[in-house]
Amino acid sequence: MTAPDITTQLHAMILRDLRALRREVEAYPNDSAVWAVPTGISNSCGTLVLHLSGNLRLYVGHVIGSIAYERDRPREFSARDLPRADLLREIDVTIDAVDRALVHVSADTLASEFPLAVGAVRVNTQDFLLHCAVHLGYHLGQIDYHRRLTTASPTTVATVAPSELSSARPTA
Numbered sequence: 001m002t003a004p005d006i007t008t009q010l011h012a013m014i015l016r017d018l019r020a021l022r023r024e025v026e027a028y029p030n031d032s033a034v035w036a037v038p039t040g041i042s043n044s045c046g047t048l049v050l051h052l053s054g055n056l057r058l059y060v061g062h063v064i065g066s067i068a069y070e071r072d073r074p075r076e077f078s079a080r081d082l083p084r085a086d087l088l089r090e091i092d093v094t095i096d097a098v099d100r101a102l103v104h105v106s107a108d109t110l111a112s113e114f115p116l117a118v119g120a121v122r123v124n125t126q127d128f129l130l131h132c133a134v135h136l137g138y139h140l141g142q143i144d145y146h147r148r149l150t151t152a153s154p155t156t157v158a159t160v161a162p163s164e165l166s167s168a169r170p171t172a
Helices: 006-027 045-064 073-078 084-102 107-111 125-151
Strands: none
Touching: 006 045, 006 084, 006 107, 006 125, 045 073, 045 084, 045 125, 107 125
């Protein structure tokens, strides 16, 4: 059996984690819980959703997929008390943008320099897409922990389900 190429794996993993992000937001009991900021935590779930959406819509959807988008990073960290329905729509738009953008990524694109300097450095596109996937996973874990902490719920939403990996096959 041949391993899937890195583009297929990145595409599947980023979409898997965005679907998990959606499940996390849905698992909060109400809109206000999404915006809770307990002592010692600097970002709510809502803030992280807006940040992840802005990040992926800019770097993947816009830069790689040429999908029109203008990021408002300060708003990602200042908006408060949006309803979960708005956050879920934002996630859905992000899923669509990422899906449409990554369909067209080739091995040549991955090997080329990412079109924007990021953090005052230049990197190739594959490195940056891997970075985006890890960044998403990092904040997804924070959101899962935030939800459990603020709602006192140990319930899982299958945040990083191996069954959703591009190479997943049922066992015999």
